[in-house]
Amino acid sequence: MLLKLAWRNIWRNRNRSLITMSAIASAVLLAVATVSLQQGVWGHLIKNLVSLYTGYAQVHAKGYWEEQTLENSFEIDKAVEQQVAGTAGVNAIAHRLESFALASSGDKTRGCLVVGINPSEEERLTQLSQKIQSGHMLKSDQDGALVAEGLAEKLDLKLGDTLVLLTQSFYGSTAAMKTPIRGLLHFGSPDLNNQIAYIPINRAQYWLDASGRATSLVVGLERPENLPAVARSLKNSLPKTFEALTWKEMMPEINQHIEADSAGMYIMLGVLYLLIAFGIFSTLLMMLAERQREFGMLNALGMQPWSIARVVLAETVFLTLCGSLAGLLLSYPLVWYLAEHPIQLGGDMAEIYAKFGFEAIFPATIKAKIFIDQTLVVLIVGLVLAIYPVWRVLRLNAVEAMRH
Amino acid sequence: MQTVIDAHNISKVYNPDTIPVHAVNNVHLHLNRGEFTALVGPSGSGKTTLLNIIGGLDAPSEGQVVINGVDISNLKPNQLIDFRLHNIGFVFQAFNLIPVLTASENVEFIMLLQKKPKAERNKRVQELLASVGLSDKLDARPNQLSGGQQQRVAVARALASRPQFILADEPTANLDSHSAATLLDIMEKMNREEDVTFLFSTHDQRVIDRARRVITLVDGRIESDSAETQIKH
Ligand SMILES: Nc1ncnc2c1ncn2[C@@H]1O[C@H](COP(=O)(O)OP(=O)(O)O)[C@@H](O)[C@H]1O
Ligand SMILES: [Mg+2]
Numbered sequence: 001m002l003l004k005l006a007w008r009n010i011w012r013n014r015n016r017s018l019i020t021m022s023a024i025a026s027a028v029l030l031a032v033a034t035v036s037l038q039q040g041v042w043g044h045l046i047k048n049l050v051s052l053y054t055g056y057a058q059v060h061a062k063g064y065w066e067e068q069t070l071e072n073s074f075e076i077d078k079a080v081e082q083q084v085a086g087t088a089g090v091n092a093i094a095h096r097l098e099s100f101a102l103a104s105s106g107d108k109t110r111g112c113l114v115v116g117i118n119p120s121e122e123e124r125l126t127q128l129s130q131k132i133q134s135g136h137m138l139k140s141d142q143d144g145a146l147v148a149e150g151l152a153e154k155l156d157l158k159l160g161d162t163l164v165l166l167t168q169s170f171y172g173s174t175a176a177m178k179t180p181i182r183g184l185l186h187f188g189s190p191d192l193n194n195q196i197a198y199i200p201i202n203r204a205q206y207w208l209d210a211s212g213r214a215t216s217l218v219v220g221l222e223r224p225e226n227l228p229a230v231a232r233s234l235k236n237s238l239p240k241t242f243e244a245l246t247w248k249e250m251m252p253e254i255n256q257h258i259e260a261d262s263a264g265m266y267i268m269l270g271v272l273y274l275l276i277a278f279g280i281f282s283t284l285l286m287m288l289a290e291r292q293r294e295f296g297m298l299n300a301l302g303m304q305p306w307s308i309a310r311v312v313l314a315e316t317v318f319l320t321l322c323g324s325l326a327g328l329l330l331s332y333p334l335v336w337y338l339a340e341h342p343i344q345l346g347g348d349m350a351e352i353y354a355k356f357g358f359e360a361i362f363p364a365t366i367k368a369k370i371f372i373d374q375t376l377v378v379l380i381v382g383l384v385l386a387i388y389p390v391w392r393v394l395r396l397n398a399v400e401a402m403r404h
Numbered sequence: 405m406q407t408v409i410d411a412h413n414i415s416k417v418y419n420p421d422t423i424p425v426h427a428v429n430n431v432h433l434h435l436n437r438g439e440f441t442a443l444v445g446p447s448g449s450g451k452t453t454l455l456n457i458i459g460g461l462d463a464p465s466e467g468q469v470v471i472n473g474v475d476i477s478n479l480k481p482n483q484l485i486d487f488r489l490h491n492i493g494f495v496f497q498a499f500n501l502i503p504v505l506t507a508s509e510n511v512e513f514i515m516l517l518q519k520k521p522k523a524e525r526n527k528r529v530q531e532l533l534a535s536v537g538l539s540d541k542l543d544a545r546p547n548q549l550s551g552g553q554q555q556r557v558a559v560a561r562a563l564a565s566r567p568q569f570i571l572a573d574e575p576t577a578n579l580d581s582h583s584a585a586t587l588l589d590i591m592e593k594m595n596r597e598e599d600v601t602f603l604f605s606t607h608d609q610r611v612i613d614r615a616r617r618v619i620t621l622v623d624g625r626i627e628s629d630s631a632e633t634q635i636k637h
Contacts, residue, residue, distance in 0.1 A: 300494055302460070302485055302487075302565075399456055
């Protein structure tokens with residue numbers, strides 16, 4: 001009966017309740033859409049970014065990321081490999097042996113990054129073959145190199161030409177290699193496009209006199225949300241001679257940028273909820289004022305103030321819940337639409353994105369958590385606001401209240 | 405004769421520190437079971453104040469109210485609320501009913517607070533609304549009822565809790581004379597049939613004429629009490 005009472009009381013002033021509910025609904029709609037879009041956009045960007053090269057996380061010998069030299073490479077260890085591959089949430093791993101080298105052809109010389117890879121592992125992790133402009137993918141048991149277009153251009157090299165690589169081996173002696181170019185790669189990122197070359201990892205090991213060694217073990221994830229858990233478990237379980245770094249630690253500037261952007265968004269949402277809070281509060285105040293006499297009468301009859309307060313509380317919950325549920329019902333199709341039909345940008349933004357080889361599209365993400373969070377926020381706002389009317393009801397004086 | 409209300413030496417002073425108003429002065433009041441008593445006096449004579457004190461809604465500045473042997477000034481606030489729920493029925497001058505509940509729900513509500521079982525509640529709601537002549541208005545909301553009908557629902561509700569007595573503060577003040585007479589008929593019938601004690605205030609002569617005992621208040625003092633006059637005569 002108390003719930004029935006609360007429910008009917010909401011509809012006592014139908015227009016006021018409907019206005020309050022629609023304000024709440026639009027706030028929830030706006031918040032859910034904004035958060036979904038923001039998370040979707042960044043998620044999309046991160047996915048693009050990490051699948052370009054770094055992966056979501058990497059395992060190195062301790063100190064490698066600070067000082068990227070062969071001395072900081074590690075011996076490939078089946079046990080470690082299995083441990084990383086077997087970590088819950090990890091869906092792909094790839095060993096790499098990286099070294100800076102001088103690439104030359106005729107009288108032209110360029111610094112470059114040579115990456116020894118296991119072609120099939122790398123394919124699973126970064127879809128390398130999709131970046132091939134001409135030629136074909138490496139085979140692990142065959143000599144050959146995949147060279148980024150920019151680098152090839154600077155060296156005046158074409159498909160099928162021979163690439164000469166020169167560097168210092170693991171033991172410090174000079175290491176030279178000649179290898180045919182099997183394919184040309186296109187990278188959106190100028191950094192990568194102007195300096196990267198891939199060769200099979202076993203050839204790299206032979207060339208660098210680093211048999212059985214790698215500089216990094218790249219980790220791919222089934223779901224990006226699992227990154228914190230995977231990172232935690234890797235950091236805890238790997239031998240002390242290893243380090244496990246997430247993309248956030250490897251590319252802190254990008255992470256900071258995302259966090260600053262999120263902070264901005266949450267401030268905006270905070271302001272939005274503040275406005276809504278004022279709306280809800282004024283409704284509660286009006287309701288309280290016009291029902292003084294009724295509350296006094298109920299208390300006189302023998303209803304404990306706490307029971308009356310529960311009715312008021314239930315009314316607040318109904319009001320905010322109806323509003324936020326309506327908001328959810330409206331926001332689901334909107335978010336779904338934005339996920340299926342991402343916003344597409346043109347102009348400067350599109351150009352910046354294109355430079356990195358990304359499409360300037362902004363898909364929303366559909367996550368139950370976003371919907372639930374926003375509903376909870378509104379509900380909590382409502383409950384906090386209800387403290388005042390509840391407090392007033394609890395110190396109600398029947399005679400005084402009935403004189404109103 | 406069983407004593408229901410025993411009020412001793414009741415005084416009430418409002419604003420004792422600024423401009424003191426002596427609303428009730430040294431009143432003694434004794435009510436037995438089954439009485440049908442009117443508290444009469446001009447506006448401002450202290451009727452509402454006295455009824456509120458007897459009903460445990462307001463504390464006297466001095467004196468003691470004993471109801472059915474319980475000194476209600478000794479009760480803690482929440483005990484007092486519970487005591488009202490189980491012992492006292494209230495009918496106010498206006499705004500008696502919960503606007504969003506129907507007539508039958510309004511009557512049922514008080515029994516719900518008393519945690520009476522559903523079957524008993526339903527039966528009593530039907531009975532009471534029938535005896536106040538509102539069997540056809542069970543599902544009407546207060547705003548669909550006339551003032552007189554609303555007061556009859558309030559009387560039914562006051563009876564529903566099976567109280568020791570019913571306090572009614574000017575229950576007919578907002579009613580036309582026909583509705584007032586009907587309400588008094590119902591109150592009298594209930595007083596007879598259910599043996600409920602009524603104490604009601606009024607300044608309407610037609611209502612006063614219906615009372616079996618009349619207590620007259622002037623300036624917060626009891627000026628006359630027909631019970632005492634009868635004994636004297
Ligand atoms: N809360 C209050 N504060 C101050 N004075 C009051 C208050 N309530 C009633 N009074 C005064 O007490 C006196 C008695 O009032 P009341 O009991 O309402 O009389 P009645 O019900 O007979 O009209 C009046 O003079 C009234 O102005
Ligand atoms: Mg009065």
